[in-house]
Amino acid sequence: MAKPSSDQFSRRAFLKGSSAVAAASAVVTSAAAQEKSAQSSQVIAGETTVSLNVNGKSMTAKVEPRTTLLDVLRYQFNLTGAKPVSSDGSSGASTVLIDNRPVEAAVTLALSAVGKNIQTVESLAGDAVPKAFMQYDASQCGFCTPGFVVAVRAFLNRNPNATEEQIRAGLNGNICRCGTYANILQAAISIAKGGQNG
Numbered sequence: 001m002a003k004p005s006s007d008q009f010s011r012r013a014f015l016k017g018s019s020a021v022a023a024a025s026a027v028v029t030s031a032a033a034q035e036k037s038a039q040s041s042q043v044i045a046g047e048t049t050v051s052l053n054v055n056g057k058s059m060t061a062k063v064e065p066r067t068t069l070l071d072v073l074r075y076q077f078n079l080t081g082a083k084p085v086s087s088d089g090s091s092g093a094s095t096v097l098i099d100n101r102p103v104e105a106a107v108t109l110a111l112s113a114v115g116k117n118i119q120t121v122e123s124l125a126g127d128a129v130p131k132a133f134m135q136y137d138a139s140q141c142g143f144c145t146p147g148f149v150v151a152v153r154a155f156l157n158r159n160p161n162a163t164e165e166q167i168r169a170g171l172n173g174n175i176c177r178c179g180t181y182a183n184i185l186q187a188a189i190s191i192a193k194g195g196q197n198g
């Protein structure tokens with residue numbers, strides 16, 4: 001049997017060496033990936049305790065990264081005004097204010113609200129908006145009402161002298177299955193005209 005040339009030797013040695021390096025790299029990469037994956041899954045699966053500022057109070061909640069603000073408000077803080085009508089937030093029934101901006105709590109992660117001012121419909125108990133809703137009979141089943149109340153308050157805070165047309169456009173993110181739009185609109189218009197904002 002012919003003795004391998006030094007060239008064959010060196011190529012074979014190189015290939016073997018390369019394989020070993022590649023294998024070692026793969027092991028290292030795999031180990032690093034597994035470690036990274038393990039860290040990620042710890043973060044994804046982990047529960048953590050956070051403080052949320054809700055209606056002027058600091059409240060403690062246990063949340064996972066996937067926990068929605070709506071779930072925390074309803075099931076940990078017992079603030080059940082915001083409603084779980086649509087999981088994609090398209091109904092507007094879960095509207096709350098975060099730093100004075102209306103957002104859908106159903107599609108807002110609780111962790112993203114840490115350090116911000118969260119305001120729910122419960123904080124508007126003495127506000128002109130729910131009073132106007134009562135005055136104008138702007139509620140039937142009531143499921144959409146808390147979201148509308150918060151949305152009207154948010155809109156009028158920014159547009160205190162809004163016209164009917166502007167109010168209609170400003171509230172188009174909220175849906176009322178019972179069809180009380182005309183009364184809701186009248187309630188909002190009465191506030192804009194009467195200067196009862198704030």
Ligand code: FES
Pocket residue numbers: 138139140141142143144145175176177178179180
């Ligand atoms: S009052 Fe029933 S959905 Fe609006």
